[in-house]
Amino acid sequence: MIEVLDGGLSTTVQDNGRYGQYHIGVPPSGAMDQFAHSVANYLVGNDEEHATLEMTYKGCEVRFEEDTVIALAGAEMAATLDGEAIPMWEAVAVDAGDELALQFATAGARTYLAVAGGIDVEPVMDSRSTYALIGIGGHEGRALEEGDVLAVGEPAANADAFVGTRVPAEDIPTYDDDDANIRIVIGLCDYRLTEESKERLTTEEWKVAADADRVGYRLTGPELEFVEREQPFGAGTDPTNVVDLGYPVGSIQIPQQPIVVMRDAVTGGGYATVATVISADRGKLSQRRTHQSVYFTNVSVDDALAAREEQEAVLADIKAAVTPS
Amino acid sequence: MKETISAPMPGVFYRRSDPDTPAFVEEGDNVSAGDVVCLVGVMKNFYEVTAESDGTVSKILVDNESEIEAGDPLMEIEVE
Numbered sequence: 001m002i003e004v005l006d007g008g009l010s011t012t013v014q015d016n017g018r019y020g021q022y023h024i025g026v027p028p029s030g031a032m033d034q035f036a037h038s039v040a041n042y043l044v045g046n047d048e049e050h051a052t053l054e055m056t057y058k059g060c061e062v063r064f065e066e067d068t069v070i071a072l073a074g075a076e077m078a079a080t081l082d083g084e085a086i087p088m089w090e091a092v093a094v095d096a097g098d099e100l101a102l103q104f105a106t107a108g109a110r111t112y113l114a115v116a117g118g119i120d121v122e123p124v125m126d127s128r129s130t131y132a133l134i135g136i137g138g139h140e141g142r143a144l145e146e147g148d149v150l151a152v153g154e155p156a157a158n159a160d161a162f163v164g165t166r167v168p169a170e171d172i173p174t175y176d177d178d179d180a181n182i183r184i185v186i187g188l189c190d191y192r193l194t195e196e197s198k199e200r201l202t203t204e205e206w207k208v209a210a211d212a213d214r215v216g217y218r219l220t221g222p223e224l225e226f227v228e229r230e231q232p233f234g235a236g237t238d239p240t241n242v243v244d245l246g247y248p249v250g251s252i253q254i255p256q257q258p259i260v261v262m263r264d265a266v267t268g269g270g271y272a273t274v275a276t277v278i279s280a281d282r283g284k285l286s287q288r289r290t291h292q293s294v295y296f297t298n299v300s301v302d303d304a305l306a307a308r309e310e311q312e313a314v315l316a317d318i319k320a321a322v323t324p325s
Numbered sequence: 326m327k328e329t330i331s332a333p334m335p336g337v338f339y340r341r342s343d344p345d346t347p348a349f350v351e352e353g354d355n356v357s358a359g360d361v362v363c364l365v366g367v368m369k370n371f372y373e374v375t376a377e378s379d380g381t382v383s384k385i386l387v388d389n390e391s392e393i394e395a396g397d398p399l400m401e402i403e404v405e
Contacts, residue, residue, distance in 0.1 A: 010368060211369050
């Protein structure tokens with residue numbers, strides 16, 4: 001069992017996502033940065049389907065009731081276990097009664113805490129992920145609060161052997177302020193933007209708005225213009241509207257300024273989705289902090305699939321590197 | 326002794342809990358350790374920033390509802 005002493009700013013139980021329900025309006029949820037979530041899990045002998053705690057901007061404080069193995073990955077947060085500083089990206093042994101405390105993130109926005117055996121809340125539609133907008137999954141469908149108690153699943157038989165293993169230095173992301181490049185694939189409704197605005201989308205600077213969250217990453221930047229037309233039957237009257245369609249996860253809609261549809265977003269609607277952030281870069285986007293810059297680069301679907309395979313290969317390498325033989 | 330309260334994270338600086346209530350503190354007010362002096366809004370969450378020591382608010386360094394970065398100085402407290 002884990003007792004929550006302080007929930008931080010917004011800490012939720014997340015796994016690799018809730019799939020197969022998009023058509024009935026249920027988005028995937030799950031860890032915003034699947035890379036960091038997966039690595040944290042691998043370090044404690046879990047796989048990516050195990051649930052971790054996603055902490056945003058500020059870490060939580062918890063007490064472990066049993067001996068276990070934990071790992072932290074993602075945004076840089078200073079961490080202490082029973083008062084002693086512990087490293088991130090490394091498997092750490094925990095004694096029963098130890099208290100873990102995390103500070104504010106100093107680079108990146110989201111940090112993942114994995115526990116050997118995973119956070120064991122009741123799955124909803126085959127996922128332990130929290131979807132707080134409608135209050136399902138995770139712990140009571142909401143962010144964690146002081147006094148919450150979380151069960152932990154059965155750890156891998158060799159979990160103790162992971163203690164001290166760490167992620168190879170070259171595989172640890174830096175969350176640099178300057179590394180602002182996010183790849184997109186243009187479409188489905190890019191025909192609604194003027195040629196100049198399409199150009200502007202991929203050349204000008206965008207900034208993460210203060211209210212960017214798990215639902216949508218709001219960005220601020222130059223005005224974009226839509227092609228004038230007589231709106232078709234079924235579409236709203238605003239030029240940003242199209243006849244309702246399913247929103248790709250990661251797609252960019254422009255009600256006024258762009259919103260990137262993230263893992264807790266509504267699954268369809270009537271805004272023109274002009275481009276989609278590729279899956280390999282969505283975690284990186286979710287680590288961009290409020291007021292930081294984002295630049296979009298246009299790539300092909302083949303490039304996007306290659307980037308996804310490349311990221312999966314890196315994850316497989318990390319899993320092999322941290323798993324004791 | 327002067328103590329500076331800094332922003333713990335990036336976001337928007339709020340001096341009051343909603344537009345119709347008075348500010349948490351004004352320059353010249355006395356505060357006790359633990360008193361809420363302002364909010365930082367990010368991701369539609371509002372984090373309460375508290376005074377670390379007893380003292381007097383000597384200077385408010387940021388305008389209400391302006392954008393702030395982690396580490397930005399927000400207020401100065403003259404500690405008794």
